[in-house]
Structures are given as C-alpha cells and as structure tokens.
Amino acid sequence: MAVNEFQVESNISPKQLNNQSVSLVIPRLTRDKIHNSMYYKVNLSNESLRGNTMVELLKVMIGAFGTIKGQNGHLHMMVLGGIEFKCILMKLIEIRPNFQQLNFLLNVKNENGFDSKYIIALLLVYARLQYYYLNGNNKNDDDENDLIKLFKVQLYKYSQHYFKLKSFPLQVDCFAHSYNEELCIIHIDELVDWLATQDHIWGIPLGKCQWNKIYNSDEESSSSESESNGDSEDDNDTSSES
C-alpha cells in the first residue's frame, strides 16, 4: 500500500479482541458486501435493532433461524450460507457475545417444539471464525481455557449428531460472480467436519486453529471428559434457574 494512501472505514466494530477490531476477521470485500446488502441495512443496523447488544440480536436470530416443529414458516431464511446467514454472522462478530451468552445459546433447551439447530450451526461457525487463535498454552488465562473447553465440547458433541440442515454447498460463495443458486441438505456432522478440516467456508476464510482437532484419540478422551463437565454445568444451570 502506498505511503500517502489512507481509507476511512465507518463499519469497523468498536469492540476489540486480540488487539484488533473484531470485524477484521472477515475480509474487506466480503465485509463490504455484507454491510451493503439490503437485509443488513433493514434489520441489523443499530437503528433498526434499537440497540447494539446481544439482547436485541437474539430476537432477530430467533425470528430468522428458530424453527417450531409442526409449523413451517419463513422457509427462505432458514438456509445456512445465504445472505441472511452471513449478515447475522457479521452482526454477531461485531457484537461479540461474552462467555455466558455463548454458553446459554449453545445449550438452549428445545422446549414446546422449539428447535435451535440453525442457531447452533451459526454459533459453531462464529466460534470457528472469531476465536481461531485460542490455544491452551497460557495456563493462567481461565477465560481462554473456559472458551476452549466450551468449543471443544460443542464440536465433539455435534460431530456425533445427524440432524439435517438446509444449506448452500459449503464451498460456494453466494456473493460470487458465477454463483448458481442450488441448495442441498447437509448434516450437522458434515458442517463440523468441514470446520475442523478446511480453511474456508462459504467464501469466508478460516484462520488456522488448534482447538478444533477433535479426531485424535487423545483429544477424544479429553473431549469426552470435558463433555461430562459440561453436563454437570448444565445441571448447575437448571438448579440455579429453579
């Protein structure tokens, strides 16, 4: 880049993570396309949300990706990898939910016919995008270790599940020039496998990651142990709620 060249980006999130803006994990062109799409402007700008916190975004996430068993509605929104999905993913990156919020959303109970499978897929992609740099070397950082444990447990858990999700093919970028509109049905374990092995998804690059290695024998045993810990945490949550 030239010395006298400068540019002003008004869409960079003010929140920082790892000493940089959280929205920089997505490349510039993809970020511009997401911010300039009509869905983002109408539904996800700060004025439209009437706020800039996870409480407001949760309503949009449930409205777009929550499913009710026995009742079908808003089918055009429930697609992984589409424009709506990428817009909500971008907003999630800009807001950057904390550990309690992530833990709550990843362990939502499906009551009264509510199914949160699309929200879980969104959060798995978000974790892989945002927190790719985590490693377990720093023993003094308890927050980092908690995040690694949570993400490993969820990845291992959903690599054993088989529920179906409507999605664009995982190697297709919906903003690409030669993009053909075709949908397919994928299972959640295919998505987890892609997140654990590939370096891009739906045209968004994924950083090199160390906590997504869930296919080694040592990792499996440690993940299963942490999974039991996760179950105990769930029990604590239920007791606290009651």
Add this chain to the structure above:
Amino acid sequence: MDLDLASILKGEISKKKKELANSKGVQPPCTEKFQPHESANIDETPRQVEQESTDEENLSDNQSDDIRTTISKLENRPERIQEAIAQDKTISVIIDPSQIGSTEGKPLLSMKCNLYIHEILSRWKASLEAYHPELFLDTKKALFPLLLQLRRNQLAPDLLISLATVLYHLQQPKEINLAVQSYMKLSIGNVAWPIGVTSVGIHARSAHSKIQGGRNAANIMIDERTRLWITSIKRLITFEEWYTSNHDSLA
C-alpha cells in the same frame, strides 16, 4: 444475564408460534395432528438406518479409491513433472492476437499466459536487488492461484481474454499504455464502481441496484483471491515498464 436471555428467548418463541399460527389461518383438528406425527416417526427410523449403512459403505469405497489414486499419482509424479517441463519448452511464449477470442486455441493460450508470467517473474528475480525485493514474494504468492488455473485451463473465458490482451500488449514494444488500459478493463471494466454514499435510507433505488447487483460486480470485486492476483498483474506491468526503460538505457 442468563435469566434475561431466557425470558427473552421464551417470549420470542411464543411470539413466533403466534405468528406462524396466524399465517396458517385455520388450524387443523387435533386428530389430524397426531396421525402425521405417528406416520413420520414410523417412516423415519428405517430410513435413518438405511442411510447410515449406505453412508458407511460409500465412505469405505471412496476412501480405498482415493488412497489408490493418491498412491498412483505420487508414484507417477516425477515422470509427469518431466513431461510437463518438456511440453513447456516446446511452447513459444509469443501470444497471437487471433487466438485470444477463439475457443479452439484456449488451452494453448492459457499455457502461453502461464509461461509468460513465469518469464516475467524470472526477470524480476534476476533483478531483485534493484527493484522492490520486498514485493516479489507477495506477488508470487498472490499469482499462484492464477498460474494453477491457467495450467489446468480453468480460468473463466472473459478473464482469460482480458488477461491475454494485457500480456499481448506487454510483449509488443512501447505499448505499456495500452497494457495499462487493458488492465483497467480487466480489473474494473465498464461496471459502475461503488463509491460515494451507499446507505441513504432504507428504500432501494435503481442506481443502487446497478452498483450492488451480484452479477454486475467488477472482476476485482469477485473475491479476495481474484483481487490479489489482479493487483499482482499490475505489479508485473509496472516492473515490465521499469525493466524496458532500464534495458533500453543500458543498451
């Protein structure tokens, strides 16, 4: 915080249920509700079992086939590399303008572009101390996807035509200006560029749809990989201009 999120979650779920019920209009009777559930439950279990068994068989077959193909490819790799090098030596680098638009000469044109880019990179490597050594490695890395697509003849036809035009003008003496103009057509073309204020209100405008339409994007706006190799082509043009002037002055 969890209690707030839980209450909001329950409220949104009930709200969505009401919306879906209202959108349906007339609700079906309870008896009709139970019957499809039972049939679905009965049908789902054998299908899942069948899917799992077929998936396992397909996985094992695919894995063995993949292993065999990779083994054979690895064994034949030195021979294939030698054959490719021999073929590359026989092909001349000079680009014929009549071949640029034809479909029959597309593979040959693709290989010519590949070899000429390699030639420019080798010249840059030879004069690395005199001209921007810090940019050379980044340029090579960014050009790698392009060179791979050119070798495999997988580049889009419009991109290949524009790229071949740029390289053709580079090969001709004293046509750097035409090369730069061709590069502008390669990168931007005649598409409207998204500049200025883009978020005025919430209503869609005709000019806005022209700028933000998915199929009207310029080549440099396709994706990050394409943008990088297009800017690297500009670096090659600038290097060629410097090399030509220095070569003429030395001669």
